Amino acid sequence: MPATALTLGFLPISRRRLTAFAALHGVTVTTANGPVLIRYLTRSVRWRSTGGALGWLAGAAIAPPTGALFGGAIGYLAGAFAAELHSSVRRAPGPRRALLVKRHSKDYMSWGVQWGPVLVLAVLVLQGLGELLWRREAGA
Numbered sequence: 001m002p003a004t005a006l007t008l009g010f011l012p013i014s015r016r017r018l019t020a021f022a023a024l025h026g027v028t029v030t031t032a033n034g035p036v037l038i039r040y041l042t043r044s045v046r047w048r049s050t051g052g053a054l055g056w057l058a059g060a061a062i063a064p065p066t067g068a069l070f071g072g073a074i075g076y077l078a079g080a081f082a083a084e085l086h087s088s089v090r091r092a093p094g095p096r097r098a099l100l101v102k103r104h105s106k107d108y109m110s111w112g113v114q115w116g117p118v119l120v121l122a123v124l125v126l127q128g129l130g131e132l133l134w135r136r137e138a139g140a
Contacts, residue, residue: 009049013041044083051079 021041022029029037055075059067106114 003053009046009053013038013045017041040087043086044080047079047083047086048076049079051082052076 018029018034018037018041021027022037027033027037052072052075055078056068056072058075059069059071061067062071
C-alpha cells in the first residue's frame with residue numbers, strides 16, 4: 001500500500017485534475033498561472049502521499065493490527081500540513097539580503113502568540129502545585 005501511494009503521488013498532474021482544482025477554487029487557468037498551479041498541486045500531492053506512506057509504515061511497525069490505518073491517516077495529514085506550510089512561506093525573487101533595521105517579535109506577533117505559552121506554562125505550574133498540595137492534604 002505505501003508503494004502504491006508513493007507511485008500515485010509522483011505521477012504528473014493531469015489536465016482533468018488541474019481543471020477540477022481551478023473550478024473548485026474559482027480560478028481561471030491561463031498560461032501565466034498554469035505552471036504555478038501545477039507546481040502547487042504537484043508539491044501538495046507528493047507531500048501528502050509521502051506522509052501517508054511513511055505514516056502507514058510507522059503505524060504498522062508500532063501497532064500492527066490497526067496502526068497502519070491510523071498512521072497512514074496521520075501521516076497524510078502531516079504531509080498536507082507540511083505542503084501548505086511550504087507553500088505559505090513567501091520568498092522574494094533574487095538573492096536574499098539582510099535588513100539593517102532592528103526588528104522585534106512584537107512587530108510580527110499578536111499578544112496571544114507572545115504571552116500564550118508563558119500563560120500555559122504558568123497554569124501548568126499552578127496545577128502541579130495544587131496537585132502536590134492536594135496529595136499532601138490527602139495523605140495527612
